[in-house]
Amino acid sequence: MSDFDYDLFVIGGGSGGVRAARVAAGEADAKVALAEEGRYGGTCVIRGCVPKKLMVFASEYSAMTEDARNYGWTIEDGEFKWGGFKEKLNAELDRLEGVYRKLLANSGVDSFDARASIVDPHTVKLSTGETFRAKHILIATGGRPVRPEIPNADLGLVSDDIFHLAELPKKVLVVGGGYIACEFACILHGLGVEVTQYYRGAQILRGFDEEARGLISDAMSERGVKLHLGTDIVEMRCATDEDYTGDDQGAISMGTRMHEDAVADAEGGDANGPIWVKATNGDTEIFDRVFFATGRRPNSDELGLEDLGIELGRKGEIVVDEYSQTAVPSIYAIGDVTDRVNLTPVAIREGMAFVETVFKGNPTPVDHDLIPSAVFTQPEFGTVGLSEEDAREKGPIEVYSTSFRPMMTAFAGRPDRVLMKLVVCQETRKVLGCHIVAPGAGEMIQLAGIAVKMGATKEDFDRTVAVHPTMSEEIVTMRKPTRTG
Incomplete structure (x- = not known):
């Protein structure tokens, strides 16, 4: 037994x-x-x-x-x-x-x-x-998810709380610059919320390809997310009537009611707003909600x-x-x-x-190499392999990159741009990284990830006939490197 x-x-x-x-x-x-x-x-x-x-x-x-x-x-x-x-x-x-x-x-x-x-x-x-x-x-x-170690951080939400909101707030501050912060900034903006985002770093999505990060940052700002880089919270607390300016008595009375609700709910670990925030740049502002996406x-x-x-x-x-x-x-x-x-x-x-x-008697180490992933910002970001910056540290590379307005949104009059990018080892010709910023990038990178995982070379990509007219055809039609080094 x-x-x-x-x-x-x-x-x-x-x-x-x-x-x-x-x-x-x-x-x-x-x-x-x-x-x-x-x-x-x-x-x-x-x-x-x-x-x-x-x-x-x-x-x-x-x-x-x-x-x-x-x-x-x-x-x-x-x-x-x-x-x-x-x-x-x-x-x-x-x-x-x-x-x-x-x-x-x-x-x-x-x-x-x-x-x-x-x-x-x-x-x-x-x-x-x-x-x-x-x-x-x-x-x-x-x-x-964890909240930052600042006074009154319990007044803010974390990602677990978003799905349980009784009502969608009108004005939100998102704190953080990682993929969770950026995804929810885009989501809430798309649902009609006025979104401000603070990130203490120089650019959002740290650790990802620099060119892709820049395009997504510009796109988010262009769509209406108020993105403040190099910015963090200095102080936050429940807003009071004295924090409101102007003669809008409606806003003041609303502020009083919401403040009373916030004080009551904060005792239970949640705040219904509004929340007064002071930033490192000296700005002060009142938000219905503050959403922390600053780590797990x-x-x-x-x-x-x-x-x-x-x-x-x-x-x-x-x-x-x-x-x-x-x-x-x-x-x-x-x-x-x-x-x-x-x-x-x-x-x-x-x-x-x-x-x-x-x-099963089959010792199997975990393979964490060349994992494709997606960031569901708007536009989406799909990535597999090394960023341009990381690849440069390993040896000489060629970069094939193109950014353009796709046919669908260009015809509709939107300024959206997409990015198709390959990072290639000069010596082996293997594709070290593939980065796509575009609608449906998550779907595209799954398929590109197979080729990169198999060790496909730039010439393998070149031999593949393009599917026309699509955005993704650019992945196999880029013939001359944008830069080398």
Whole structure:
């Protein structure tokens, strides 16, 4: 008789944990349990990728009526109704959570709606008081957004809060310059919100290709996002009547009411606004909401890891080897809690590699090289491989780049520009990086990512016949390098 209740106990019901659990149970015939204290589906399904992408779709309709008129249609502008959208969004998230639960049940995984901690290398304790022995433990607890360490930061929202707003605010300050900040700045602007964005750095989307960053920054500003670079919050608090200027008594009385609501709600950790903000440039302004997108932290707290000798990094990430194994041989970790590449498909791949290694006798290191990704700004940004700046540090390169107004929006009279870019190694001729800024860039980069992952050369791209007339044909028609070095 086995000394263990389970072959595998998974802590965390997000995409990575669920995939590992059901594959281990369904394909490797392991006895598996999974504990999740919140909603099944994790960040991606419940409070990240899925609801965000649905909000992206909703926000893009705001420009379509004008475009349609420019194409000859008689069509009037409409009004976005947050309540109706939110109701349908919640129903879709409920459906997807049900799918995740069903996948686990159909695979024979025992599910526990409880918080789990680790007592020893083989024992898991649940918040219900139950304890279980497992031969292997997999931590897949993900991460969470954090607020900056400034006074009254609790008055601001984080990304988890956006989907639960009772009403859509009229005026929002977005703080941050990463992909989450930029995506939500574009989303909220598209839904009719007046958006101001502060970022303390010199340019948004740090770490991505410089040319692409610049084009997206210009496009966001041109569309109406009030982007302030080199700017951060110095002070924030609930606004008072004294903060309002002018003779607009309506605004003042509204400010009084909203201030009273904010004070009451702030005691519960939420503010209904308005919020007075002072910036590093000296500007002061009142916003209905302040949205912080200034970083995330791995969910490694209160799991009992330090007592077990599991190493944690500076941000609390669980340190693992190339097989996702911790310093304790029976305990593994995957996904955002390891802070390697924080993308849902990566967590799923890490979960699959874990099952191959531990349950199928096929040691499989995780491959984090040449991962395509997309940033759902407006316009979208798709990228795979090295940026021009990173590639230059590795040796001589050629850059093939073109920026132009695409036919669809040019005909409609919009100034939007797109970017198609290849970074090529001079010696091997391999395409080291591909960067696309354009509508549908996320769809395009998935296909380009296959070629780059396979080691395609510039000449392989050149031999591919263009699909005409499309934006993406420029990827295979650029013959002369824009610059070398």
